[in-house]
Amino acid sequence: MAKIQISLCVVCLVCSLILNLLLVSNHMHVGGKWELSWSRKAAEEGEAAAAVACSGHGRAYLDGLVVDGSPVCECNSCFEGPDCSQFSPDCIANVDGGDPLFLEPFWMQNAARSAMLVAGWHRMSYAFNNQSLMSQVLENQIRKLHTAVGNAVTQGRFIVFGTGSTQLLNAAVYALSPDNSSAPAKVVASFPFYPVYQLQTDFFRSKDFQFQGDAYLWENNSDSTSNLIEFVTAPNNPDGQLNKAVLHGPYVKAIHDHAYYWPHFTGIPAPADEDVMVFTLSKLTGHAGTRFGWALIKDEAVYQRMSTYVKLNCLGISRDAQLRAYKLLKVVMEGSGREIFEFGHATMKNRWEKLSSALSVSKRFSLQDIAPQYCTFFQTVRAASPAYAWLRCEREEDKDCYRALKKAGIIGREGTLFGTASSYVRLSLIKTQDDFDMLLHQIKKLVAEEDDMHARSTM
Amino acid sequence: MAKIQISLCVVCLVCSLILNLLLVSNHMHVGGKWELSWSRKAAEEGEAAAAVACSGHGRAYLDGLVVDGSPVCECNSCFEGPDCSQFSPDCIANVDGGDPLFLEPFWMQNAARSAMLVAGWHRMSYAFNNQSLMSQVLENQIRKLHTAVGNAVTQGRFIVFGTGSTQLLNAAVYALSPDNSSAPAKVVASFPFYPVYQLQTDFFRSKDFQFQGDAYLWENNSDSTSNLIEFVTAPNNPDGQLNKAVLHGPYVKAIHDHAYYWPHFTGIPAPADEDVMVFTLSKLTGHAGTRFGWALIKDEAVYQRMSTYVKLNCLGISRDAQLRAYKLLKVVMEGSGREIFEFGHATMKNRWEKLSSALSVSKRFSLQDIAPQYCTFFQTVRAASPAYAWLRCEREEDKDCYRALKKAGIIGREGTLFGTASSYVRLSLIKTQDDFDMLLHQIKKLVAEEDDMHARSTM
Numbered sequence: 001m002a003k004i005q006i007s008l009c010v011v012c013l014v015c016s017l018i019l020n021l022l023l024v025s026n027h028m029h030v031g032g033k034w035e036l037s038w039s040r041k042a043a044e045e046g047e048a049a050a051a052v053a054c055s056g057h058g059r060a061y062l063d064g065l066v067v068d069g070s071p072v073c074e075c076n077s078c079f080e081g082p083d084c085s086q087f088s089p090d091c092i093a094n095v096d097g098g099d100p101l102f103l104e105p106f107w108m109q110n111a112a113r114s115a116m117l118v119a120g121w122h123r124m125s126y127a128f129n130n131q132s133l134m135s136q137v138l139e140n141q142i143r144k145l146h147t148a149v150g151n152a153v154t155q156g157r158f159i160v161f162g163t164g165s166t167q168l169l170n171a172a173v174y175a176l177s178p179d180n181s182s183a184p185a186k187v188v189a190s191f192p193f194y195p196v197y198q199l200q201t202d203f204f205r206s207k208d209f210q211f212q213g214d215a216y217l218w219e220n221n222s223d224s225t226s227n228l229i230e231f232v233t234a235p236n237n238p239d240g241q242l243n244k245a246v247l248h249g250p251y252v253k254a255i256h257d258h259a260y261y262w263p264h265f266t267g268i269p270a271p272a273d274e275d276v277m278v279f280t281l282s283k284l285t286g287h288a289g290t291r292f293g294w295a296l297i298k299d300e301a302v303y304q305r306m307s308t309y310v311k312l313n314c315l316g317i318s319r320d321a322q323l324r325a326y327k328l329l330k331v332v333m334e335g336s337g338r339e340i341f342e343f344g345h346a347t348m349k350n351r352w353e354k355l356s357s358a359l360s361v362s363k364r365f366s367l368q369d370i371a372p373q374y375c376t377f378f379q380t381v382r383a384a385s386p387a388y389a390w391l392r393c394e395r396e397e398d399k400d401c402y403r404a405l406k407k408a409g410i411i412g413r414e415g416t417l418f419g420t421a422s423s424y425v426r427l428s429l430i431k432t433q434d435d436f437d438m439l440l441h442q443i444k445k446l447v448a449e450e451d452d453m454h455a456r457s458t459m
Numbered sequence: 460m461a462k463i464q465i466s467l468c469v470v471c472l473v474c475s476l477i478l479n480l481l482l483v484s485n486h487m488h489v490g491g492k493w494e495l496s497w498s499r500k501a502a503e504e505g506e507a508a509a510a511v512a513c514s515g516h517g518r519a520y521l522d523g524l525v526v527d528g529s530p531v532c533e534c535n536s537c538f539e540g541p542d543c544s545q546f547s548p549d550c551i552a553n554v555d556g557g558d559p560l561f562l563e564p565f566w567m568q569n570a571a572r573s574a575m576l577v578a579g580w581h582r583m584s585y586a587f588n589n590q591s592l593m594s595q596v597l598e599n600q601i602r603k604l605h606t607a608v609g610n611a612v613t614q615g616r617f618i619v620f621g622t623g624s625t626q627l628l629n630a631a632v633y634a635l636s637p638d639n640s641s642a643p644a645k646v647v648a649s650f651p652f653y654p655v656y657q658l659q660t661d662f663f664r665s666k667d668f669q670f671q672g673d674a675y676l677w678e679n680n681s682d683s684t685s686n687l688i689e690f691v692t693a694p695n696n697p698d699g700q701l702n703k704a705v706l707h708g709p710y711v712k713a714i715h716d717h718a719y720y721w722p723h724f725t726g727i728p729a730p731a732d733e734d735v736m737v738f739t740l741s742k743l744t745g746h747a748g749t750r751f752g753w754a755l756i757k758d759e760a761v762y763q764r765m766s767t768y769v770k771l772n773c774l775g776i777s778r779d780a781q782l783r784a785y786k787l788l789k790v791v792m793e794g795s796g797r798e799i800f801e802f803g804h805a806t807m808k809n810r811w812e813k814l815s816s817a818l819s820v821s822k823r824f825s826l827q828d829i830a831p832q833y834c835t836f837f838q839t840v841r842a843a844s845p846a847y848a849w850l851r852c853e854r855e856e857d858k859d860c861y862r863a864l865k866k867a868g869i870i871g872r873e874g875t876l877f878g879t880a881s882s883y884v885r886l887s888l889i890k891t892q893d894d895f896d897m898l899l900h901q902i903k904k905l906v907a908e909e910d911d912m913h914a915r916s917t918m
Binding site (some may be wrong): 043062066100101116135138207320323331 | 495496497498499500501502503504505506508509518520521522523524525533534556557558559560562563566567569570571572573574576577578579580581582583584586588594595596597620623625626629633655658659662663664665666667741744745746747749750751759763767768769772773774775776777778779780781782783785786787790833
C-alpha cells in the first residue's frame with residue numbers, strides 16, 4: 001500500500017516537475033531577451049485591433065470608431081455588417097480611385113517584420129540631429145533601393161522628400177519656373193495625362209507658371225524662347241505607356257513622374273537618368289495614406305528651390321511618415337529584396353490577364369496595348385501588368401463611355417479628365433481584390449449581354 | 460521509513476505544485492489578457508532604442524543611425540560623446556528656434572500611456588472609410604479638447620487638418636483672397652510678427668495676394684475697398700501679447716494664429732471665437748516633428764477652399780501623423796485633463812521667473828512686460844510663462860543686439876526678422892532644459908560683467 005502511495009506521489013511529482021520545466025522554458029521563450037514593460041499595453045492594443053474578425057473583407061484599425069470597447073471593422077466596398085460578411089448584391093464596382101490596396105495582403109503576411117512601436121517622445125523636434133528636415137537613414141535606404149531595383153540613377157543626385165509625390169510635382173513646377181520673368185512658364189503634358197498636373201497648376205495661380213495643355217501642340221512651336229515645363233509620366237497614368245519627353249530645347253525643362261516605375265507595373269528596361277525624377281511610396285509599398293514621396297534632382301539650384309518650397313509650405317515631412325517609410329523600405333529590402341515585387345507583379349499580371357481575357361471577345365470595348373518589356377530586375381521579358389485599364393467604348397452610342405459603364409454598375413474615371421475623348425474611361429486595377437472581383441463580375445456580365453444582343457440581332 | 464518517504468514526496472509535490480501555480484499565474488500575468496505574437500519584435504525594438512543610456516542629455520531613436528547594432532544617442536546641444544555625458548565647455552546657448560522640447564520629459568514620464576504599435580497595413584488607403592481625408596475620431600478629440608480647455612469655440616465650426624499650422628496659414632491666405640480679382644489682396648500683420656507670414660506669401664508669388672507689411676500702416680487707409688488679410692497672433696510670436704485685430708471693415712479678413720493659445724504659455728481669458736482660427740500640435744503636446752495642425756472655420760466656402768488647397772497640395776495629412784495626434788490627444792485628455800498643462804505651465808513659469816530674476820538688476824537688457832491674466836482653465840490669475848523672451852538691448856552701442864548677444868555666446872533670432880528694430884532679439888524658452896540652462900548661464904555671466912563694468916566706471 002505504502003509502495004503504491006510512494007509510486008503515485010513520485011508520478012505526480014515528476015508530472016509537476018515536467019510542467020514546471022515547460023512553464024519556465026515557455027516563460028523564458030515568451031520573455032525573449034526582453035521583458036516588455038511600457039510597450040506592452042500598446043502592443044496588446046495593436047494586436048487586439050488586428051484580431052477583430054472582418055471576414056477577409058475589411059480590417060479594424062487602432063484609430064477606428066470604437067463600439068463596445070473595440071474598434072469596428074471598416075469593410076471593403078460591396079461588403080457590410082459588423083464583420084463585413086454581408087455582400088451587397090446591388091453593389092457597384094467602384095474602380096475610380098488609385099488606392100493601391102492590392103498590396104495590403106503582402107503587409108498582413110509580413111506582420112511581424114513590418115510592425116513598429118512608436119514611443120510618445122519619438123522625434124518631437126522640427127529637425128533631425130544634423131539640423132536637416134530629412135532622415136538620413138531613410139535617404140540612404142531610398143538610394144539602396146533604387147540601386148537594387150535598377151529603376152533610377154541616384155549617384156550625383158540630391159534627394160528632396162515630399163508629402164507624397166503630389167507636393168513634389170508642384171514644388172518642381174515652382175523650382176523650374178523662371179524667377180521674376182515677365183512671361184510665366186508654360187506647363188504642359190502629353191495627353192492623356194494625370195489630371196492633378198493641371199488642377200494644381202491652375203489652383204495655385206502663380207505669376208510664374210500657367211497650364212497650357214497638350215505637349216504635342218508645342219512640339220513645332222516657333223516661339224522657341226518660351227519657358228516650357230513638360231510633365232513626362234512613365235509609366236503613364238492612365239494608359240501605362242513608358243512615355244518619353246516630347247519637347248526638347250534650351251528653354252524646355254521636364255518633370256519625370258515615375259510613380260509607377262516599379263516592377264509591379266512595368267518591366268524596367270533601364271535605370272531612369274533624368275534631371276528631375278519624382279517617386280512615391282504610395283505605388284511602391286501601397287501606403288498612399290502615409291503621404292511620402294521623394295524627388296531625385298541633378299541640379300543643385302533646383303534642389304535648393306524645391307527644398308525651400310517644402311520648408312515654407314509645411315516645414316518638412318512628418319517624422320512619423322518618415323519613420324513609417326523607413327520601416328517599410330527596410331522590409332522591402334530584406335531577404336532577396338524581390339518578395340514584394342514578385343507579389344505585386346503576380347497580382348497585377350493576374351488581374352490584367354483576367355480582364356483582358358474577359359474583354360477579348362468584346363466588340364464593344366477595347367483595352368490599351370502594352371508591349372512586352374524586358375525587365376532588368378526580373379531578368380526576363382515579362383507580361384503586362386499595368387495599374388490601370390484604359391478602356392475604350394468602340395460604339396458611337398457609347399460615346400459617353402463613363403455613362404455607359406455607370407449604367408452597367410461600373411464607376412471608372414472619365415477620359416475627358418485626362419484630356420482625351422469621352423469614349424475613354426480609366427479603370428483602376430490596384431484596389432482591393434474585392435474591388436477587382438466586382439469589376440470583373442460586371443465586365444463579364446456586360447460582355448455576355450453583348451453576345452445576347454448579337455444573338456438577338458442575328459436571329 | 461515508508462511514511463517518511465511518503466511525507467517527503469508529498470512535501471516535494473506540494474512545493475512543485477506551488478511553483479506550478481506561481482508560474483502559471485506569472486505567465487498569465489505577464490501575458491495579460493493577450494499573448495503577444497507579431498507585435499513582440501517591434502515592442503522589443505522600441506524598448507531597446509529607448510533603453511540606450513544617454514545620460515539624460517539625449518535620447519536614441521528607432522530610426523537613428525545604428526552603430527554595433529544599436530541606435531546611437533542623439534545629444535542635446537552642448538553635450539557630446541557616445542552617451543551624451545561630455546559637456547562642451549565652450550558651448551554656445553542656441554535659443555534661436557522654436558523646438559518645443561520642454562514637453563519631452565512629460566512624454567517620457569508617460570511612456571506606457573503614449574506608446575503605440577503601428578501594424579504594417581495600418582491605413583494604407585488615401586481616404587478614411589467615410590471617403591474623407593480626415594480622421595473622424597481625431598476631429599472629435601480636437602473638439603472635446605477645446606471644450607475642456609475652454610480656449611476656442613468649436614460649435615458651428617468646420618475643421619481642416621494641415622501639415623502643421625504652417626500649411627494652414629498659407630491655405631487660409633489662398634482661401635480668403637478674392638477669386639480672379641484685378642488687385643491682389645494685401646496681406647498684413649501687426650509688427651513684431653512671425654516671419655513665416657511674409658516668407659510664405661512672398662515665395663508662393665500668387666496673382667491673388669501680396670505681403671504689404673505692418674497692419675498699423677493700413678489702419679486709417681482711405682482706400683477702403685482694398686481686400687486686406689490680417690494675421691492676428693495671440694499670444695504673439697515673438698512677444699507673447701494677446702494681440703487683437705488692428706483692421707476692421709467689410710473688405711478685411713483675419714487669420715487668427717493661436718499656436719500658443721494654451722495654458723502652458725498664457726492665461727485663457729475666454730474661448731477664442733473668430734472666423735478663422737489656426738492651431739498646431741507642435742505647441743500643445745510638443746510634437747513639432749509630427750507636422751499636424753488644424754483650423755477652425757466658420758464660413759463653409761472658406762472651409763471648402765482650404766480643404767481644396769490641402770487636397771491639391773498634398774492629398775491630405777499623413778495618416779501616420781493623424782494616428783499619432785489622436786493617440787497623444789487621448790493621453791492629454793486622460794485623468795483630470797490638466798496634467799500636461801500643469802507640467803507645461805510650471806516649466807515655462809519657472810524658466811520665465813529665472814530669466815526675469817537674472818535680468819532684473821540689468822540696465823543693459825530688458826524684457827517685455829506680460830500682464831497677469833485670469834485663466835479660466837486654472838481658475839486663477841496666473842504668473843507669466845511666455846514661450847519666448849523678447850529681449851531689448853538698451854544701450855546705443857548694443858544697437859545690433861543679436862551681435863552683442865552672439866559675442867556673449869547666445870544665439871537668438873534677430874528683431875529685424877520680426878519687422879522691428881535690431882535692438883530686439885527673440886530668445887526661445889521652449890527648447891530642452893539643457894538649452895535653457897545654458898541660456899541662463901550665459902545671461903548671468905553677462906549681467907555679472909555689467910556689474911563689474913559699473914563698478915569699474917564708478918571707481
